[in-house]
Amino acid sequence: xxxxxxxxAAASGVGGATLDVDDVFSTFLYEGNGSTQTITxxxxxxxxxxxxxxxxxxxPNHSQSHFIVDTERGGNKFLQTYGTAAQLNDNSxxxxxxxxxxxxxxxxxxxxxxxxxxxxxxxxxxxDVVKFTGDGSSNxxxxxxxxxxxxxxxxxxxxxxxxWFCWHNHFSSLSSGSGYMMLNSTNAVVNTTGVxxxxxxxxxxxxxxxxxxSGATIIAYVFAHNxxxxxxxxxxxxxxxxxxxxxxxxSSQVINLGFEAQFVFYKAVADLPSYGGENWxxxxxxxxxxxxxxxxxxxxxxxxxAETGFNSSYGARAHxxxxxxxxxxxxxxxxxxxxxxxxxxxxxLAVPEDATKVFGLDATVNSSYPRFTAGFPVDMxxxxxxxxxxxxxxxxxxxxxxxxxSNSSTYESSSTNYVWDNMTGAYFNSKTNGVAxxxxxxxGYFDVVCYTGNxxxxxxxxxSLGVVPEMIWVxxxxxxxxxxxxxxxxxxxxxxxxxxxxxxxxxxxxxxxxPTATTFTVSNDTSVNRAAPLKYVAYLFATVAGVSKVxxxxxxxSSQxxxxxxxxxxxxxxxxxxxHSGAWHVFDTARGIVSGNDPLLELNSTSAQSTSYDAxxxxxxxxxVSDNITNENGxxxxxxxxx
Numbered sequence: 218x219x220x221x222x223x224x225x226a227a228a229s230g231v232g233g234a235t236l237d238v239d240d241v242f243s244t245f246l247y248e249g250n251g252s253t254q255t256i257t258x259x260x261x262x263x264x265x266x267x268x269x270x271x272x273x274x275x276x277p278n279h280s281q282s283h284f285i286v287d288t289e290r291g292g293n294k295f296l297q298t299y300g301t302a303a304q305l306n307d308n309s310x311x312x313x314x315x316x317x318x319x320x321x322x323x324x325x326x327x328x329x330x331x332x333x334x335x336x337x338x339x340x341x342x343x344x345d346v347v348k349f350t351g352d353g354s355s356n357x358x359x360x361x362x363x364x365x366x367x368x369x370x371x372x373x374x375x376x377x378x379x380x381w382f383c384w385h386n387h388f389s390s391l392s393s394g395s396g397y398m399m400l401n402s403t404n405a406v407v408n409t410t411g412v413x414x415x416x417x418x419x420x421x422x423x424x425x426x427x428x429x430x431s432g433a434t435i436i437a438y439v440f441a442h443n444x445x446x447x448x449x450x451x452x453x454x455x456x457x458x459x460x461x462x463x464x465x466x467x468s469s470q471v472i473n474l475g476f477e478a479q480f481v482f483y484k485a486v487a488d489l490p491s492y493g494g495e496n497w498x499x500x501x502x503x504x505x506x507x508x509x510x511x512x513x514x515x516x517x518x519x520x521x522x523a524e525t526g527f528n529s530s531y532g533a534r535a536h537x538x539x540x541x542x543x544x545x546x547x548x549x550x551x552x553x554x555x556x557x558x559x560x561x562x563x564x565x566l567a568v569p570e571d572a573t574k575v576f577g578l579d580a581t582v583n584s585s586y587p588r589f590t591a592g593f594p595v596d597m598x599x600x601x602x603x604x605x606x607x608x609x610x611x612x613x614x615x616x617x618x619x620x621x622x623s624n625s626s627t628y629e630s631s632s633t634n635y636v637w638d639n640m641t642g643a644y645f646n647s648k649t650n651g652v653a654x655x656x657x658x659x660x661g662y663f664d665v666v667c668y669t670g671n672x673x674x675x676x677x678x679x680x681s682l683g684v685v686p687e688m689i690w691v692x693x694x695x696x697x698x699x700x701x702x703x704x705x706x707x708x709x710x711x712x713x714x715x716x717x718x719x720x721x722x723x724x725x726x727x728x729x730x731x732p733t734a735t736t737f738t739v740s741n742d743t744s745v746n747r748a749a750p751l752k753y754v755a756y757l758f759a760t761v762a763g764v765s766k767v768x769x770x771x772x773x774x775s776s777q778x779x780x781x782x783x784x785x786x787x788x789x790x791x792x793x794x795x796x797h798s799g800a801w802h803v804f805d806t807a808r809g810i811v812s813g814n815d816p817l818l819e820l821n822s823t824s825a826q827s828t829s830y831d832a833x834x835x836x837x838x839x840x841x842v843s844d845n846i847t848n849e850n851g852x853x854x855x856x857x858x859x860x
Contacts, residue, residue, distance in 0.1 A: 236449050238457045238564030241338040244480060244503040245318075246638050249328045253312070255320045260336045262288055262314035267338040268346055268438055269311060269319060272516050274504070274524040275330040282521040284326050286311050288339075289348040290436060292319070296373055298400050298497075298518045304375040304434075331638070333504060333516070335480070337438075341365070342448050343458055345439040353431030355411070358420045361439045366418045368442025368460025369559045371400055376433035384413035384421070385557045386442055387462035387486065398484070398557075401519050403494025405487045440559055445475075450566035457562040459539075462486070467545030467552030474539035476562040477681055481506070481533055481540050482518075483558035489551050496520065498533075498549070502563065503594065504638050506535040507617025508667040509694065509752060511631075514638075535563075535615055537666050537679045568661040568683075572764045572860040575662055577642070577655035578788055580807035587642030589653035595637065597665055597756060599623065600645040600653040601818065603808070603826035607648065609818075610634075615665050616694065616754055623801075623820040624717050626698040652808065652818070654789060660684075662765055664757040667694075672748035677736040678755065686732045686757040687767035688857060690716060691745050694752045699744040704729040704737070705855045707769035708795060714855075717821050722795045732757075758857060766839065766858045769795070774850030781839030783860040786810070790833055790840050791820070796853035802846060804833050810840065 243258035260267065266288040273282045284295040292311030294304045309322030318336070321327045337344040341364035349359055351374070361367070370384045381400035388396040388406065395414040396406045415422040421439075423429040443456030459474045479502045485495035497518035500506050504514040504524065512526030513533055531544020540560060542550045549556070569575045577591025589600065597613040612620040614637045619629040636644035645653055656663050660683040668678050680686065687706040693699030701716030702725065708714070711727035728745045731738045737755070739745040745753065760767050766781035772794075781787060790804045801820035808816035808826070812834050817827045834841040839858060842848040 235451060235453045236340060237566045238449065238479075238562050241340045241343050241449075241457075242480070242561050242564075243318075243334070243336045244501045245334045245336065246503055246640055247332055247334065249326070249330050249332055251323055251328050253320065253322055254327055255315070256318045256334055258318040258334070258336055260318060260338045261316045262319055262336070262338065263316050265338050265340065266346060267336060267344065270335045271326045272333050272335075272499075273326070273330060273521075274333055274516070276523060281325050283516075283518060284310060287346045287436065287438075288314055289346045290375065290434070294375070296375060296436070298381060299520050300401055301378050301380055303377055333501075335501070337440075342441045342443060342446070344441065347437040347439060349435050349437075351425070351429040351431055351433040351435050353425040354429060355425050357423050357425075357429050358415070359423055359437065360420045361437070363439055363441050364418065365441050365443075365446065367416055367421065367439045368458070369440040370413055370416065370421060371438045372413060372423065372428045373436055374428070374430055374433050375436050377430055379427060379430070382412055382428055384416065385462075386416075386460055387555070387557045398486075400497060403496055403519060405485075405494060451568075455562075455566055457564075457566075458560070460557075460559045462555055462557045463542070465542075465545065465550040465552050465554045465556065467550060469541060469543035470550065471536050471541050472539045472558070472560075474560055474562070476539070477535060477537050478540040478560040479503075479535075479563035480561040481558060482560070483533070483549070483556055485548075485551065486555040486557055489554060495548060500533055502535055502614065505617060506533060506540070508534045508536070508541070508615050509617060509619065511617035511619070537681055563658075565659055568761055569659045569764055572788070575657040575659045575764070576789065576859045577653075577657075578805050578807045579642070579655070580652040580805075582649060582651040586636070586644055587639045588645050589651070589655065590642040591655040591657075592641055593657050594640055595643045595655045596658045597656045597663070598643060598645060598653050599820070600651065602648050602650045603652065603816070603818065604648075604650050605825035606823050608823055609820050610645075611692075612645075613665050613754065613756075615667050619694075621692055621694070622717075623701060624822055626700050626717055628696065628698055629694045652805070654803075654805065661759055662761045663759070666755045666757065668753050668755070669749045670746045670751040670753060672741045672746060674741040674746075675738060676741070676746055677738050679736055680755070680757055682757050682759060683734060684759050685734050686737060686759055688758040688855075689729050689732065689737055690756040691729050691739065692754055693744055693747070694754055696751055697743060697747075702728045702744050704732070705769075705795070706767065707853075707855055714793065714795060716801065719798045719800050719821060721797045721799070764860055767856075769853060769855045770842075772842070772845075772848040772850050772852045772854060774845070774848065776834075776841060776843040777848060778836050778841050779839045779856065779858070780836075781858050781860070783839050783858075784837065785860065786835050786837050787840045787858040787860060789859040791857040792833075792842070792847050793855050794849070794852050795855045797849075799846065799852075799854075802832065804840075810835055
């Protein structure tokens with residue numbers, strides 16, 4: 218790291234540490250308990266300060282919702298975005314700002330029902346909270362500590378009844394050179410100067426009355442816009458927040474941010490023909506922004522309505538390069554209308570060092586939600602049971618409430634069993650004798666990508682793994698059945714495997730091939746890239762030292778150690794004979810990796826768990842193979858193991 222980056226890191230982090238997205242922003246879902254509840258989201262509010270936005274998800278039209286609290290005014294004072302009221306007091310709302318989150322008491326934001334909190338930590342080039350006392354002057358400069366020119370500013374008079382005023386960098390393109398919108402209103406932009414303007418890297422100007430009333434406590438939330446100048450991630454050179462605009466095209470379009478968004482806040486700038494003003498929509502991937510037929514879940518800042526899903530014909534969804542806007546009648550992509558947005562990057566940015574933070578294993582079915590527990594928000598799961606006839610269901614946060622079966626070429630099916638809005642697990646299969654293997658997306662380790670086919674041989678698909686994928690599973694999601702095509706780094710050129718088949722490696726003309734640190738290539742075969750509207754999902758795996766290992770070995774017919782570089786053995790092992798016929802065998806420590814016969818399941822089969830083979834044994838650096846199904850002499854096996 219350069220000297221300048223070290224200095225920047227010391228200024229923005231603790232003890233010279235660089236900041237990740239997860240250090241400064243959190244979407245945290247919780248269920249009100251009517252008592253005391255601590256939200257542990259990893260955000261240092263007591264030491265660094267910031268803002269917490271709480272919203273009721275399931276209670277519509279309540280007299281109180283959308284509570285905004287900040288460290289400058291204190292946890293007992295809140296503002297509500299859908300009205301003009303001055304701040305209100307509630308001594309139980311946030312009883313303490315903590316070094317890793319906050320604590321709530323028995324408050325209206327912590328009763329029964331599902332709720333969400335969004336937390337922004339103060340940090341250079343990300344976010345700042347500015348509190349000042351109004352003096353009534355008409356052209357007052359207010360300093361901020363963002364260290365860069367803001368992209369979005371929200372200001373509220375906390376003392377008096379008044380609107381929420383918003384400035385966005387898009388307004389500099391208006392004829393006046395500035396303008397404002399109101400957070401509590403569907404109204405279009407007001408093309409004028411004087412309310413909030415002259416925005417620079419150190420200050421912004423406000424006027425008397427609306428944003429500078431004499432004697433009033435005024436609060437400003439100042440959001441950065443990283444334009445290839447962010448200072449986040451291991452090398453302090455990554456962007457994590459963008460404030461921009463786009464013009465609707467009436468169909469669909471990807472808003473390219475240079476990163477995948479986890480949070481999107483957007484609104485139409487002008488009134489829509491035959492519809493009028495449009496809402497301030499809030500979406501995030503924790504509540505759901507699936508890519509496919511499912512509706513994204515959104516809340517509206519300017520109303521107290523409960524959360525609801527966009528109609529499947531319009532809305533927004535996650536995309537590897539930013540977020541995708543689709544539909545054209547109203548709401549998000551009306552042809553010719555302009556929209557402003559603020560988007561935050563999906564984290565983390567650092568390669569994982571602890572496998573338990575990114576891989577969960579549970580063979581104990583909980584009686585209530587979540588059915589299986591991982592200890593972190595889950596991005597992909599394979600859920601099955603040890604009984605005969607039960608399929609292996611593969612599902613992911615990006616694809617929403619649908620699943621496919623690793624033992625079948627059948628396209629995806631919807632299911633109420635697949636619910637992702639939980640901080641420690643997900644719903645999944647509710648049968649007894651269940652088992653779930655659960656992954657979290659992380660750089661260098663695991664990624665999920667959704668794309669629409671274009672029927673072009675040699676088509677490259679972007680991914681966010683950050684390294685060359687060593688194993689890739691690709692599956693057609695809709696309309697037609699299609700094989701699970703598997704790329705593995707140790708197969709011959711243009712060779713693939715099929716996940717639902719026991720067959721060995723075959724030359725499939727490179728249906729999935731030539732991955733790089735940013736893309737992988739697919740052919741124009743139906744299984745991986747037929748023309749739209751066919752949709753696909755890809756799961757990408759890689760080796761991380763001490764965490765995961767993708768590799769191969771040649772069987773010796775007796776016993777051999779597979780060194781994965783682990784320190785406490787493998788918790789999960791997947792093996793497949795690639796040179797000959799052989800099942801996709803799965804072993805894990807929840808069911809038992811022991812010095813003796815091991816419980817064995819097969820990804821390509823609905824067979825019951827077998828305990829007839831001493832196929833793998835424990836090994837501190839990885840695992841030991843000791844039976845023909847995993848170690849037949851002279852045959853080649855591929856494997857994937859997680860510590």
